[in-house]
Amino acid sequence: VIRVLVVDDDAEVRDLVTYTLEDHEVRTASDGDEALREIAAEVPDVVILDIMMPGTSGLKVLELLRADPVTAALPVILLTAKAQEADLDRGYAIGADDYVVKPFSPLELARRVDAVAARRRAG
Amino acid sequence: MPGLITAAALLGLIAAGAALAVLLLVVTAARQALRDLSDRRRERLDGLVRPTLLRAVRSRRIPFEVIQARGRLGRAIDRVTYKYLAQVRGEAHDLLAEVLQRRGNEATTIGMASRWRGNARSRAARRLGLIASPDAVWRLEQLLLDDPSPRVRIVAARALGEVDTPGAAFSLLRSLDAREPGWVPEGIVASALLDLGTSAIPALRHGASEPRNAVRQAMAVDLLGLLKDLPAWEIVARAAESPDPQVRLSAVRAFGQLGMRKATPILIGRLSPGEEPSVRSAAAWALGRLRDPRSAMALKGCLADTGYPVAHNAAQALAALGDTGQQVLTQMAAGDGTAAAHALEALARPAPAPGLRPPVTQPPAIGRPQYRQPRRARAGPR
Numbered sequence: 059v060i061r062v063l064v065v066d067d068d069a070e071v072r073d074l075v076t077y078t079l080e081d082h083e084v085r086t087a088s089d090g091d092e093a094l095r096e097i098a099a100e101v102p103d104v105v106i107l108d109i110m111m112p113g114t115s116g117l118k119v120l121e122l123l124r125a126d127p128v129t130a131a132l133p134v135i136l137l138t139a140k141a142q143e144a145d146l147d148r149g150y151a152i153g154a155d156d157y158v159v160k161p162f163s164p165l166e167l168a169r170r171v172d173a174v175a176a177r178r179r180a181g
Numbered sequence: 182m183p184g185l186i187t188a189a190a191l192l193g194l195i196a197a198g199a200a201l202a203v204l205l206l207v208v209t210a211a212r213q214a215l216r217d218l219s220d221r222r223r224e225r226l227d228g229l230v231r232p233t234l235l236r237a238v239r240s241r242r243i244p245f246e247v248i249q250a251r252g253r254l255g256r257a258i259d260r261v262t263y264k265y266l267a268q269v270r271g272e273a274h275d276l277l278a279e280v281l282q283r284r285g286n287e288a289t290t291i292g293m294a295s296r297w298r299g300n301a302r303s304r305a306a307r308r309l310g311l312i313a314s315p316d317a318v319w320r321l322e323q324l325l326l327d328d329p330s331p332r333v334r335i336v337a338a339r340a341l342g343e344v345d346t347p348g349a350a351f352s353l354l355r356s357l358d359a360r361e362p363g364w365v366p367e368g369i370v371a372s373a374l375l376d377l378g379t380s381a382i383p384a385l386r387h388g389a390s391e392p393r394n395a396v397r398q399a400m401a402v403d404l405l406g407l408l409k410d411l412p413a414w415e416i417v418a419r420a421a422e423s424p425d426p427q428v429r430l431s432a433v434r435a436f437g438q439l440g441m442r443k444a445t446p447i448l449i450g451r452l453s454p455g456e457e458p459s460v461r462s463a464a465a466w467a468l469g470r471l472r473d474p475r476s477a478m479a480l481k482g483c484l485a486d487t488g489y490p491v492a493h494n495a496a497q498a499l500a501a502l503g504d505t506g507q508q509v510l511t512q513m514a515a516g517d518g519t520a521a522a523h524a525l526e527a528l529a530r531p532a533p534a535p536g537l538r539p540p541v542t543q544p545p546a547i548g549r550p551q552y553r554q555p556r557r558a559r560a561g562p563r
Contacts, residue, residue: 070264074273077235163271164238 059083060175061100065093065116066108066137071160075106075137078164079171090114094122101129103175106158106167109138109145117148124153133174137162226257234261237280238273248283259286266311278312287312291320299330306333310340318344322352325365334365342373350377350384357397367400374404382410389416392423399431406435414441421447426457433460437467445471449479452495462490469498474505481509484520492519496527 061083064075072086085102087093089111097105105123109116116136123129136149136157146157155174158167230247237243250258259281266277281287290312294305306324309317321344324337338356341349353373356365374381381404388401402420405413417439421432433451436444448471451464465483468476476498483495499506513524 068268070268073231073235074238074265074268077239080239161268161270161274164269164273165271 060104060171061085061102062171063087063093063096063102063105065090065105065111065119067111068108071108071137074164075167078168082171090116090119093119097123097129097132101132103133103178104171105132105134106137106171107134107154109136109149117145117152120149120152120154131178133178135167135170135174137167222253223257223260226253227261230254230257230261234258234265234277234280238265238269238276241272241276243276243280243283247280250284255284259284262286263308263311274313278314281312282314287314287317291316294320294324299333302328302330302333303336306336306340310337310343313344313346315346318346318349322348325352325356326359331365335369338365338369338373342376345377345380347380347383350374350381351387353377353381354384354388354397354401357400358394367396371400371404374400375407379408382408382413385410386413386416389413389420392425392428395423395425395428398423399425399427402428402431402435406431406438409439411439411441414439414443418444418447421451426460430457430460430463433463433467437463437470440470442471442473445473445475449476452479452483458488458491461486462488462494465491465494465498469494469501472501472503474502477502477505477509480506481513484513484523485518487519492523493526496523497530499524500527500530 059082060079062075062079063085064072064079065087066072066075067088069088072088076084076086085096087096091114093105093107094114096102107116107119116138120134120136123132123134130153133155134153136146136154137160138145138149138157139160146154149157155177156170158170230250233244233247237247247258262277262280266274266281269277278287281290290305290308293301294309296302296305302324306321309321318341321337321341325334325341328334328337334356338353341353353370356370357367359365374385385401385405385408388397389405390398392398398420402417405417417432417435420428421436423429423432429451433448436448445468448464448468452461452468456464461483465480468480480495480499480502483491484499486492486495496510499510507528510524510528513520514528515521
């Protein structure tokens, strides 16, 4: 079972992703600080991370994860309403593994989660 | 005696004021309590319907009770469905839109778009954009072109940018022909067309070929460039010869975005001294993007231009040309006057990476393309 942490301030997105990934073990966090606490408590296999959140932004969370040796290789999929090149470029520069733009296709997201988790296991 | 009466009246007034204040407090508190109660009830109902809807999305089957529910529960289903609809695309979107259609909500929302209150019509426009069915798109087009409220028209334009039908792009462009200028702000229309992405291209090609409305033609040409529609090259080339300077400016900018070197002779033609300074400046910028050595001599001729943006962009474009441009700049830098100053400035800057860094005075573009996936998975009417 793949353990997934979904980080998004939007309850509807958390609901949709949680139900879409029903075969996975899903935890949720509604902001960046809560996400960091959840990851510190138990490192998941994949993190789905919204960029635009109140408080600690998704990119900051990603930066902190990459700076920590324990989570440096943790697969992260950015989930963002901002399809802007600059954000995604920065996300990739920090070390995001993939991204999905909102509005998103739940099935496509599930496939991407499985793909990054499989890559991590293979690598 | 009169003093006593005055004091009594004053006390009476104070007491009345205090009573009124207390009454206001009580009414405010009661209203807040009622609102909280209503919110809690609504939240509880939403919580009840969420799992059912999410199961439907996952299993791709709509339960009978979801379609039949009426009253508060029915309203909760509609509310939550719209919230989810705003977040998803593809099959999940189609299923949720079908929930609303089978519940009769799509028809209700289309009816809501005719209400006399602008707020209701705005909400209807937003919801119709989320549903994105052919009927909804048709009603959105009517709101965009005919609604008396500017706010409703703007919401309708944005909503049309969310739906994936070529007809939406034609309607958006038609709104620029409206009865009065600024019927819908041009920026809103351009942004909605960019949101449509490639599905807007047929309408944009048509708009770019149609000289009757220069504003519409200029916007269509600009957007074809931003969407990198290379087959539209000939349309853009014709627009570059337009009698309207705004259309020529858009065409020159589009050539810069398309990055095709066969546009070099046309752009060199637009550098001529008889051309508008804004067009000449944009042509110099575009030639810098094309990095075609054939433009070196024409750009050199612009270095002494009295218009700062023209000379500056020409120098930057020469710097982007590589060795040929560098030689011209070095030669000009040895002279004096403004041409030498521009050449020296360009030589002092590192050459921009191919196609990535436009010169400092890049002509303002309408917006950045955001290539979004269409919301609806299925094409055509349901």
